[in-house]
Amino acid sequence: MVPPAVSPVRKLASQTAVYGLSSIVGRFLNYLLVPLYTYTFPAGAYGVVSEFYAYAGFLAVVLAFGLETGYFRFRHRDEPTARAAYPAALGFLLAANLAFVLAMVAVREPLARWLRYPGHADYVVLFALILACDAIASLPFARLRAEQRAWRFAAIKCAEILVAITLNLAFLLGWPKAAALWPDSLLARVYDPTMGVGYIFWANLIASGVKLLLLAPQFRGIRFRDGLPLIRPLLAYSLPMVAIGLAGMVNEMLDRAILKYLLPYDPAENLRILGIYGACYKLSVLMTLFVQAFRYAGEPFFFAYAGRADAKPTYARVMHYFVIGGVLLFLAVTLYLDAFKYLIGPEYREGLEVVPILLLANLFLGIYVNLSIWYKLTDRTLLGAWVSIGAAALTVALNLWWIPILGYRGSAWAHLACYGGMAVVSYLLGRRYYPVPYPLGRIFAHLLCGLLLYRLDRELVGSCGWNPWTTGSALLALYLAGVSVTDFRPLWLGRRTLHQRAPG
Numbered sequence: 001m002v003p004p005a006v007s008p009v010r011k012l013a014s015q016t017a018v019y020g021l022s023s024i025v026g027r028f029l030n031y032l033l034v035p036l037y038t039y040t041f042p043a044g045a046y047g048v049v050s051e052f053y054a055y056a057g058f059l060a061v062v063l064a065f066g067l068e069t070g071y072f073r074f075r076h077r078d079e080p081t082a083r084a085a086y087p088a089a090l091g092f093l094l095a096a097n098l099a100f101v102l103a104m105v106a107v108r109e110p111l112a113r114w115l116r117y118p119g120h121a122d123y124v125v126l127f128a129l130i131l132a133c134d135a136i137a138s139l140p141f142a143r144l145r146a147e148q149r150a151w152r153f154a155a156i157k158c159a160e161i162l163v164a165i166t167l168n169l170a171f172l173l174g175w176p177k178a179a180a181l182w183p184d185s186l187l188a189r190v191y192d193p194t195m196g197v198g199y200i201f202w203a204n205l206i207a208s209g210v211k212l213l214l215l216a217p218q219f220r221g222i223r224f225r226d227g228l229p230l231i232r233p234l235l236a237y238s239l240p241m242v243a244i245g246l247a248g249m250v251n252e253m254l255d256r257a258i259l260k261y262l263l264p265y266d267p268a269e270n271l272r273i274l275g276i277y278g279a280c281y282k283l284s285v286l287m288t289l290f291v292q293a294f295r296y297a298g299e300p301f302f303f304a305y306a307g308r309a310d311a312k313p314t315y316a317r318v319m320h321y322f323v324i325g326g327v328l329l330f331l332a333v334t335l336y337l338d339a340f341k342y343l344i345g346p347e348y349r350e351g352l353e354v355v356p357i358l359l360l361a362n363l364f365l366g367i368y369v370n371l372s373i374w375y376k377l378t379d380r381t382l383l384g385a386w387v388s389i390g391a392a393a394l395t396v397a398l399n400l401w402w403i404p405i406l407g408y409r410g411s412a413w414a415h416l417a418c419y420g421g422m423a424v425v426s427y428l429l430g431r432r433y434y435p436v437p438y439p440l441g442r443i444f445a446h447l448l449c450g451l452l453l454y455r456l457d458r459e460l461v462g463s464c465g466w467n468p469w470t471t472g473s474a475l476l477a478l479y480l481a482g483v484s485v486t487d488f489r490p491l492w493l494g495r496r497t498l499h500q501r502a503p504g
Contacts, residue, residue, distance in 0.1 A: 033168050034282050038345035040172055041197060043275030044268055046348075047260065048117075049197050050278030054256035056127055058249045063097055063135035066241025068142040069376065070234050072303050075146055084230040089238075090139045091224035092231055097132040104128035116267075126201040133208035140218035146300050153296075160211040167203035175199075240381040247388030251365075251395045251418045255403070255411035256281070262403040277408035279344045280351035283337075284358040286329050291366035294322060302373045312436045319370045319436075323443050324483055326363040327450035331479055333359055334454045335472030354412035356454060361415035367443075368423045374430035387429065391422045442487070453479055 037046055067089040074085035104111070105128070108121040117123060144153040179188035256278055260270040298318070305311050333340060334356045341349050375384030395418045402410025430436060453475045460466040 047271035047275035061245035066238035070238030164207035171199035247392035250392035364419035374434035
């Protein structure tokens with residue numbers, strides 16, 4: 001028998017593990033493309049990829065309209081409302097994204113010139129189609145999460161990523177070699193070497209299309225007219241989430257969208273520096289995946305568990321173990337950064353100093369995700385939006401101030417200042433509107449311990465010449481031992497005592 005207070009946390013952990021499996025395994029496989037890109041393309045060309053995916057981050061939030069969270073909220077109301085939530089959200093998404101694609105096709109030429117990519121209007125159309133596919137797919141994925149069909153969710157995500165990886169390898173390695181070997185073949189005549197990074201975008205589009213096909217069962221039997229009466233209240237709840245999401249994208253993506261405009265060098269050098277920063281940002285991907293996997297499992301969990309008597313102590317316990325996992329990931333990357341650096345080409349490694357800053361920033365983002373339940377469970381999404389908007393304003397100001405002075409290092413510090421500030425403000429507002437007894441002492445102790453161990457590693461390796469592998473392994477083992485004694489041993493002792501008391 002499992003203690004009632006522990007059981008929901010273990011269930012959330014198992015769901016997070018499944019979502020994390022798909023995200024971490026899939027995205028790690030996808031991350032293996034970073035060496036392909038950074039060893040194949042110069043930093044300037046990779047800067048194009050970083051810039052377009054930064055724009056895509058903003059548009060993805062707008063085109064999803066916050067309807068994932070709205071669907072979760074309305075799904076737990078009365079039966080007619082719950083039944084109408086999915087067709088209302090999905091029907092609106094389909095109509096809105098079709099209109100977006102048509103608009104982008106109409107303005108593709110002037111938009112490409114405005115972005116300083118004349119002659120590449122195809123990039124605009126490709127990204128419009130990618131974004132529309134991904135936005136439409138967000139609702140079927142949300143439904144799978146709400147129905148706790150984590151394994152199907154994971155399988156489709158992994159299939160999409162495997163298709164993208166296969167096509168990237170085919171387009172960037174196989175196809176050019178085949179064209180060179182058989183110059184008179186159809187493959188050689190069709191292959192266009194001037195497209196360059198455009199083949200990355202084609203691979204993404206085809207993979208997104210495959211994802212939609214695999215989600216086709218989630219579109220069957222939907223009566224869109226059943227959702228018409230719910231569209232207005234659903235959007236009233238969900239649209240503030242767009243402001244929150246856009247603000248989040250400002251915090252996450254703005255630097256890569258504006259670096260080339262704010263750096264004080266010539267355009268080619270600015271694009272090269274953007275490529276370096278974009279590649280090094282990818283080295284913080286494990287923390288990003290951890291936060292993403294937690295959000296996939298945590299959002300439906302928080303809504304479903306909200307009405308229970310022990311909800312707040314459970315949320316506090318979730319935060320505690322989340323921070324432990326986040327600090328562990330921070331140490332796993334920073335203590336072995338000498339190994340992770342080989343995932344990017346030599347030209348890009350001059351930016352490695354920003355990786356610890358970005359890891360810590362994303363850990364604070366995860367803490368904010370935990371804290372943000374106060375406005376979601378109390379229907380104060382508009383107030384939550386103001387928190388994110390304020391953080392976005394801070395991000396803009398810090399990037400405008402620090403990029404011309406510190407370059408991409410200023411962007412990394414702006415990330416940390418923004419996410420740290422969001423966590424603090426959200427905690428203070430949560431104490432007023434939905435107070436949760438978070439174990440602040442333990443949380444700060446883990447964060448401080450992680451920073452001290454990282455700093456000790458840098459001193460021992462950099463100043464004293466200790467072996468980085470041995471030093472990193474010893475310090476990581478030290479943290480794991482401490483956590484086992486102080487945080488997990490009482491938990492397992494409690495379970496053992498309960499088993500001993502159980503009859504039979």
